Amino acid sequence: MPALLSRLTAIWIAACLLFTGQVLTAPQRAAAADSGYLMTHFIGEGATGQQIYFSHSTDGLNWTDLNGGGMTLRSTVGTRGVRDPSLVRSPDGDRYWIIATDLCIGCGQSWDAAVYNGSRSLVVWESRDLVTWSQPWLLNVAGAIPDGRNAWAPEAIWDPETGDYVLYWATNATLDGVLKHRIYYARTSEFRTVTTPQLYIDRPGTQNIIDTQIVEVPSGVGDYRYVRASGDGQITIEGSNSILGTWTSLGNLSGIGLTGSQVEGPMWMKFRDRDEWSLYLDQYSTGRGYLPVLTTDPSAPAAYQLPASGSYDLGGTTKRHGSILTLTAAEDSRVLARWPDTAVSRLQSYNFQDRYVRHTGFDVRIDPNVSPAEDAQFRVRTGLVGSGTVSFESVNYPGYFLRHSGFVFQLAYNDGTAQFAADATFRQVAGLADTSWSSFQSYNYPGRYIRHYAYQLRLDSVTTATERADATFRVTG
Template sequence: MSRAVVRLGATLTAAVLLFTSWSVATPGRAVALDPFTGYLMAHFTGESSTGQQIYLAHSTDGLRWTDLNNGAPVLRSTVGTRGVRDPALVRSPAGDRYWIIATDLCIGCGQNWDDAQHNGSRSLVVWESTDLVNWSAPWLLNVAGAIPDGRNAWAPEAIWNPETNDYVLYWATNSSRNGVTKHRIHSARTSTFRSITTAQVYIDRPGSQGIIDTQIVEVPTGVGSYRYVRASGDGQITVEGSNSILGSWTNLGNLSGIGLTGSQVEGPMWMKFNPRNEWALYLDQYASGRGYLPVLTGNPSSTGGYRIAASASYAMGGTRKRHGSILNLTAAEQSRVLGRWGSTVPVNRIQSYNVPDRYVRHADFDVRIDANVSPAQDAQFRLMPGLAGTGTVSFQSVNFPGYYLRHYGFDLRLEADDGTATFAGDASFRQVAGLANPSWTSFQSHNYPDRYIRHYDYLLRLDPINDTQGRGDATFRVTT
């Protein structure tokens, strides 16, 4: 998220955005038995209701990423604000259970930044899975309700703590303490992510300096001087080390030496490369809007050895990836994830039968047929399995993943899937033989089967078709 949207002045200095990075829970038995072969990133994409959901991306080398599910969300929140940001993906020590924890926040969906800071949700949104592909319904975990003057709960992270045999869950809450109102990192312990111990202040910077984004990574024995290293957004990207998650931490420096400060980047996200002792610290270039930038190191404890990756060495995929987390995948996990979300539906254009130089396109979210469409992606769609079920198709936009053609008042629009049955019905169509030419195609409405998609004065709408003109207007060709 862009910090330019909201600032807390002296209270938060340069750190005011909701971004969380995620800490990978110690994989335990999964590490001992199954080598890691790939990487899974959970993230969100932006401020829209569709963008503030759970997205996934996959990489085989940790630097070049491919969007999963054709760039559309894989999970949607149906609780709280019905939006989520900053997902943290956690694996159990045995490798047999997973959780996604995220900020309960939907900017622009009835809530603005001032409300979110001072009277936001005190809960996190949680999903649970045993296989990374089948997820429970989400639930709310109230973490900040008992914090005196606690006003929100942002940027959740969790890491397995072998000293207490449970997870340390930590997040940012804006509250007044000792006369200073700002974001501080709080922590609590949990085994199930359904209840927590009493929240405690975990990280509090001096004076009015706030802190929002923190992520901890565990470092193997023999690398550096500390078992745990954390990176935090607190005006700088501050790096600290410790040999105990709940113990004392030592300041190891920041990234200003390589030209990166909290006014430029935020949302630190750790990743260890398979199988070597090298790490990437991904940072969101929020000030320039360029998305994630990997900083590489062979020793997270030594900030003097950090180096910015060459731009040609990494690629972040098609969607903009906002503050998320990366999980190293075993071969079995990778196979399940790619089997569920890895297949790619071809990109198509929809050509008009009776005005063959024109193609279906969206323009300012209205839908029409035009020639010479620019940008070309406005006329590109994926014919997905229908949102309403078997026997139907839905048209997903290529440059607005998660947005579909749907009728509203019989007018065709491009809108974000809101997860409702009404939207699914309005965005689903039966692909039938062309009404004007059976070698072409017509699209019959799922919930108004007497109506078909047709163009009228080049605008697309849903109409009954009763004459030759209508049959031509309602006939199309799906092209690559």
């Protein structure tokens, strides 16, 4: 009995110490864990506006465009344009996905075609670090919906009850004789396959619903674990204690003058240091982009307030329907290091000064009168292998770099491997033909330089005067 009592006492003390440690250290970890905010969004119409853009904020209200306001990812699949991106982090924080509408208005597709015969697929990217992203792929989500005409505005939320994601989106389909947009859902664990789509949200009569986003609310705030905001003629607020359970209508934001005829694309953001939320709404009717609406209780429409004049700044680009992720300090550092405001440059040939390095069909050459001009524009980054070197990233195909393969150059997508980094990294040295210009020595073949031959870009040894001239360039605006 004394031995048992002693053992129980030891267990009790250990439990108290463990509990005390959790109580004391958990808030410290939480405080240290969150840093800035990352917004992913698109910026407008056209082939370049309907791509992936990133913006960063330290306070959730004042935003800076990353990558100098340029796109950060470009879709090369489906319609080759994307809208309404959603940024998803795995529960363990070791994987990320961007899911987006496969839609490019004004790029060979009209609104009428998109509504009635659009893409049934979503565009998906995956990353392990928020910095190096996979090539995009198409995920067919609406093909199994009877008379499904499109797939728009995707979102996903982790469901702890089933250990996978509830992926939901809008599809224009006929049900009970009525053709309109409704919200459907499916389950997925990796965004490569989905379960059979099911109807999720339907509004009475002919009322469409296209945009909806769910936020999980901490215990002690409001009466519901989950709150969703939807664009359905109003900005409707609903609450539930289960993602796929019964949802209760709580009201809308017409009381502060915001209706579905003015705003769309609801985007939730919780401030990391307090129980306050911003519901960003895209002012599509006036083309002004996002407006933050503030609340201390997402489930109480009466608690929402318009921001004070001058209290927020959305940065230089128009930010359209997207999502916001609260970053850990490590994520924050990686994101800011990957997409600094680096100048856009061109590489001018020394001995053919009307010609510039450009990509065409992912081959690389020097040409005059480059069209589109962006094909000859690059960001001269810190080299992929580290400081003291440079790498050349395409402006209109972000994530694609000048890379030699078999000593011939191509514009290739960074696959994150050490081999790619070495092949796409160079040392910028004094020009071999003119020291006021530049030459670029290969990182992994230091006896070779970037050089044009018959106007094609190669990696060659350089010995003659002609070869030195061929290997000399000016980095210019």
